[in-house]
Amino acid sequence: LFFNPNLLFDIGFQLSYSAVLAIVYFQPKIAGLIYVKNRWLRWAWELAAVSLAAQLGTAPFSVFYFHQFPNYFLLSNFVVIPAATLILYAAVALFVFSPVPYVNVAVAFVLKWILKIMYACIVWIEHLPYSLSIVWIDGWQLLSLYAALFAVMWWLDKKSFISFATVVCLLLIFFVVDARNRYYSARLNGVVAYNDYKATVLDIIGDEHIVLTTDSLRAELLGADFWSKNALPTPQIVSLDTISECAFVKDGNRYLVLTDNYFRYKKSAKPLEVDYLLVGKAVYPNQRLIKEFVRPKYLIALADVSERNVQKYKLLTEKENIDFYSVGHSGAWINGFHY
Incomplete structure (x- = not known):
């Protein structure tokens, strides 16, 4: 940002950093809501907590820029996150073993099929009924949502009435602006x-x-x-x-x-x-x-x-x-x- 402040307005930059910040702050709090003894169920719950935290951070930007919300993001992330880990390891292995005959072919074959399976799963989820919701918010609503998100962080740390009232007021601003936009849209002719x-x-x-x-x-x-x-x-x-x-x-x-x-x-x-x-x-x-x-x-x-x-x-x-x-x-x- 010091050398190129315009990155602050880059969509990829905004989505990446909002996801990371939300995961760092919200994932431990979400995961701590439920204690799961079973090892595999605990892994699934922690994975869901990562997905929920990332969605909290990126959803306002996603809706603002792309006007849609993925309703099955939890389901798709159960596929994408493990697959992304396997793809990363397979890609590194392919780079390491690329000079080795036969081994490089085997690693490339595994990597190809991981990508194919992941893509097939994503396409299947995409074609499920109601997989996407078309949503539109304006700049004021985007600001009010992120302000409310920071206010929620404040409330989780302080548990004060002022922080809770701030969250409520910011969400109220969001819904008032939304009601105003819908009122005008209904009268378009x-x-x-x-x-x-x-x-x-x-x-x-x-x-x-x-x-x-x-x-x-x-x-x-x-x-x-x-x-x-x-x-x-x-x-x-x-x-x-x-x-x-x-x-x-x-x-x-x-x-x-x-x-x-x-x-x-x-x-x-x-x-x-x-x-x-x-x-x-x-x-x-x-x-x-x-x-x-x-x-x-x-x-x-x-x-x-x-x-x-x-x-x-x-x-x-x-x-x-x-x-x-x-x-x-x-x-x-x-x-x-x-x-």
Whole structure:
């Protein structure tokens, strides 16, 4: 830290040191809660105490950075911790015996199978029902949790009323902030066009959560953090690859999404009146589109629209007195959100 203070903000550094500090302080106290006579049961309990102590130290950081909590961490640690010890010994043995024919092959074979078995067990645990909980906390909640953890250490040492009251107050702050965040999340309502040139992703949030996209994997990658932060349910994914246009009404506003030139050579006696027209890269900008076939109040060029076409849309909308927004230029388009 003296030579590189920025390490203090490195995720690996934070997780490593919080785990070590928590194990050093909490593991003896947790292990001392239950006295076990049987040798093997005592080993299992001490291993569980290590896992619980490490989780106490790292859980707030893990949830803050990765937005998930491993529900079966005790089970997985019963596999990983012994396996890690065996892997360490086997790796050292492989290094020592690497010049020795046959022996090096045997050690490498053992090391390979330890790794395979450990990986298979972890994958099995990962696929168990409810193996992960999606959780999101903000910076204030992270600070309140670690402050509460230090207050717990103070209380365990002093057993004073002030230390206990401090723990309660800090946890109360955590839950008040959580309640506030959930209150605002429950009132989220609107449409988001994500800024991603590789795919069209429209997030429709309200009583139902629907995502219109040309790439479901990109949609999940882009939206995962936003969805977990706002405690949104898993969305219904609707593919735009099989349809040339999509129309929907949201809070009295009419939306039309165009992904190709379906309207370019069509005729209409009267233009379709919409509030928001969202166009993708395959839609050719021309005056007929926004004058003869669709009459929008706002035109939104999605992130995959080329710079050349953005400039064309800008000129056309200025001429027709239509409000214009470019996702590629101005970032994600967010409409209708209110608290």
